[in-house]
Amino acid sequence: MKTRITELLGCQYPIIQGGMAWVAEHTLAAAVSNAGGIGLIAGGSAPIDYLREQIRLCKEKTDKPFGVNIMLMSPNAEDLAQLCIDEKVAVVTTGAGNPGKFIPAWKEAGIKVIPVIPSVALAKRMERAGADAVVAEGTESGGHIGENTTMCLVPQVVDALEIPVIAAGGIADGRGVAASFMLGAEGVQIGTRFLASEECQIHPTFKELVVKAKDTDSVVTGRYTGHPCRNIKTKFAKMLANGEKDGSLTPEQFEEVTLGSLRKAVQDGNLEEGSFLCGAIAGMINDIKPCEAIVKEIMEQAERLIKN
Numbered sequence: 001m002k003t004r005i006t007e008l009l010g011c012q013y014p015i016i017q018g019g020m021a022w023v024a025e026h027t028l029a030a031a032v033s034n035a036g037g038i039g040l041i042a043g044g045s046a047p048i049d050y051l052r053e054q055i056r057l058c059k060e061k062t063d064k065p066f067g068v069n070i071m072l073m074s075p076n077a078e079d080l081a082q083l084c085i086d087e088k089v090a091v092v093t094t095g096a097g098n099p100g101k102f103i104p105a106w107k108e109a110g111i112k113v114i115p116v117i118p119s120v121a122l123a124k125r126m127e128r129a130g131a132d133a134v135v136a137e138g139t140e141s142g143g144h145i146g147e148n149t150t151m152c153l154v155p156q157v158v159d160a161l162e163i164p165v166i167a168a169g170g171i172a173d174g175r176g177v178a179a180s181f182m183l184g185a186e187g188v189q190i191g192t193r194f195l196a197s198e199e200c201q202i203h204p205t206f207k208e209l210v211v212k213a214k215d216t217d218s219v220v221t222g223r224y225t226g227h228p229c230r231n232i233k234t235k236f237a238k239m240l241a242n243g244e245k246d247g248s249l250t251p252e253q254f255e256e257v258t259l260g261s262l263r264k265a266v267q268d269g270n271l272e273e274g275s276f277l278c279g280a281i282a283g284m285i286n287d288i289k290p291c292e293a294i295v296k297e298i299m300e301q302a303e304r305l306i307k308n
Contacts, residue, residue, distance in 0.1 A: 001013060001014060001299065001302070001303055001306075003164070003186035003187060004133075004164040004186050005133060005164050005166060005186045005187030006187075008112055008132055008133060008164065009038050009065055009090070009091060009112060010065050010090070011033070011036060011037055011038050011064070011065060012036030012037075013035075013036040013037050013295060013299050014166075014186060014187035014188065015032070015036075015037035015038070015177075015187065015188055015189075015190060015295060015298065015299070016037060016038045016040065016067075016091075016093070016114075016135070016166060016187060016188070016189040016190070017029065017032040017037060017038065017039050017040050017189070017190060017191070017194050018040065018069075018141075018142075018168070018189050018190060018191025018192075018194070019040040019041070019042045019043070019067075019068070019069020019093055019095070020042055020142070020143065020191050020195075020277070021042045021044040021071065021143070021262060021277075022042065022044065022262050022263055022265075022266040022267070023042065023195065023200065023201075023202055023266055024039075024040050024041055024042035024069065025041060025042070025054055025201055026041060026054045026055070026057040026058035026061065027061070027199050027200075027201055028194060028197065028199050028200050028201065028291070029041045029058050029062075029066045029067075030058050030061035030062040030066065030199075031061075031197070031199035031290070031291035031292070032066075032194065032291050032295065033058075033062045033064040033065065033066045034061070034062050034064060034291075034292070035291045035292040035294070035295040035296070036064075036295055036299075037295055038065060038066060038067055038090075038091060039058070039062070039066040039067070040066065040067045040068065040069045040091075040093060041054050041055060041058060041066070041067070041068050041069070042068075042069050043068055043069055043070045043071060043074065043077075043080045044071060044074060045071070045074040045075060045076060047076075048076060048079050048080065048083055051068070051080060051083060052083060052087065055068065055083075055087045055089060056087070065090035065091060066089075066090060066091070067089060067090060067091030067092055067093060067112075067114075068080070068083075068084050068089050068091075068092055068093075069092075069093045069094070069095065070084070070092060070093070070094050070095075070099070071094075071095055071096045071097075072094055072095065072096050072097025072098065072099055073096040073097055074096075077097075078102075081099075081102045081105070081106070084106065084109075084111060085105060085106065085109040085111070088109070088110075089111060090111065090112065091111065091112045091114060092106055092111050092112070092113055092114070093114045093115070093116055093135060094113070094114075094115045094116065095115070095116040095144065096144065098122075098125070098129075099113065099115055099126075099129070099131075100125075100129040103129050103130045103131065104130065107130055107132075112132045112133075113130070113131050113132050114131065114132060114133045114134060114135055114166065115131050115134055115135070116134070116135040116137050116168070116189075117134050117135065117136060117137070117157070118137060118139075118145070118146025118147070118148060118153070119146065119148065119153075120153075120156050120157055120160050123136065123157045123160060123161055123165075124160055124161070127161050127162065127163050131163060132163060133163050133164045133165065133166055133186075133187070134157065134161065134163065134165055134166065135165075135166045135167075135168050135189050136150070136153050136154045136157040136158075136165050136166065136167055136168065136185070137150075137153075137168040137169050137189070138150025138151070138152075138153050138154070138167075138168065138169030138170060139169065139220075139230075140169040140170030140230075140279055140280045140281060141168055141169035141170070141191065141192075141230065141279045141280075142191055142192050142218075142230050142231075142277045142278040142279040142280075143191075143229055143230065143277040144227060144228070144229055145169075145220065145228055145229065145230050149169075149170075150167060150168070150169040150170050150171075150180075151179075151183070153169075154167045154180060154183040154184065154185050155183045155184055158183065158184030158185065159184070164185075164186040164187065165184065165185050165186065165187075166185060166186070166187040166188060166189050167180035167183065167185035167187070167188050167189070168188065168189035168190075168191075169279065170279060170280060170281045171188050171189075171190050171193075171281065172190065172192060172193040172279075172281040172284045172285055173193075173284065173297075173298055173301060174297070174298050174299065174300065174301025174302035174303075174304070174305060175301065175302075175305065176188065176281075177298060177299070177301075177302035178301075178302045178305040178306050181302075181306060190298075191279060192210065192278050192279035192281055192282055192285065193281070193285060193294060193298075194291065194294065195207065195210045195278065195285075196210045196211055196285050196287065196288045196289070197288065197289060197290065197291045197294055198288060198289065198290045198291070199290065199291050202265075202266050203265070203266060203267060203268060203269030204269065205269030205271065206265055206266060206269055206276055207288060209232045209234070209276055209278070210232070210278055210282050210285055211285060211286060211287065211288065213232055213278070213282035213283050213285070214283050215280075215283035216233075216283075217232055217233045217282065217283065218230050218231065218232060218233060218278060218279070218280045218282065219231055219232075219233045219237050219238065219241050220241075221237060221240040221241050221244060221254075221275075222240070222244070222254065222258070223244070224244055224251055224254070225251045225254055225255060229275065229277060230277065230278065230279060230280065231275050231276055231277055231278065232276040232277075232278045232282065234271055234274075234276060235271065235272070236261070236271065236272060236273060236274060236275070237275065237276070240254065240257070240258065258275060261273055261274055261275035262274070262275050262277060265277070
């Protein structure tokens with residue numbers, strides 16, 4: 001399946017793996033790239049030496065293009081932006097901010113720049129700033145979210161831009177890819193489905209939660225702090241949601257109790273204090289497979305549906 005996204009990024013399939021903080025490291029990124037998509041390493045707020053090592057380890061595991069996701073609110077975003085240039089990373093995706101000041105240097109270095117956006121207004125700004133494409137991410141996705149749904153956001157962004165659009169949020173199989181293409185997208189970003197991959201290095205408890213999740217097992221917390229996140233509905237997540245609803249947790253207390261909670265979920269599988277970030281699509285995921293099998297299955301189904 002050839003689109004402007006596969007041409008732009010030099011990949012076989014128009015699938016980008018989500019840059020999930022604490023989750024997307026070199027093993028997962030390399031596996032997705034080797035499967036024909038574009039794997040991403042999550043920058044987060046990790047030390048630069050660690051991220052440099054992750055990029056170099058990924059290069060040892062794949063000769064295919066891969067990228068780095070930069071959260072622009074991170075205190076070391078400037079250092080990471082430069083690291084991507086120094087290490088000749090093929091693709092940079094960005095979130096939580098405006099990457100405008102970095103785009104000229106990235107493009108001069110030959111890096112493809114793809115911001116993740118939750119609105120038409122920001123998408124237009126990114127196109128004017130020189131972005132090569134955008135990821136239009138709906139509220140169905142895991143982690144930090146906007147309010148607009150994928151179904152509503154994607155066609156509006158497509159209509160507003162000349163550059164290609166990648167759909168994200170609520171996509172876990174070929175039906176989601178086909179639907180995204182019908183809305184005008186030329187690629188998809190998938191995160192939650194890759195949580196349940198053999199190469200994903202998260203704690204087994206996290207994978208088990210994803211595989212066992214039902215359609216009603218996600219909850220959004222943190223809206224009153226200005227940083228809403230979609231989680232799997234655990235005892236901890238429900239405590240956060242209730243505390244936000246009844247006022248028993250102030251925004252300051254909420255931030256304090258969730259500090260480090262994603263790491264506790266990903267590395268420790270800590271059900272009492274961990275935030276298991278996950279998309280609303282988890283109820284469709286029932287097994288753990290290699291990334292190659294996941295990508296192949298998704299694309300074969302998508303191509304069959306689109307042809308019909």
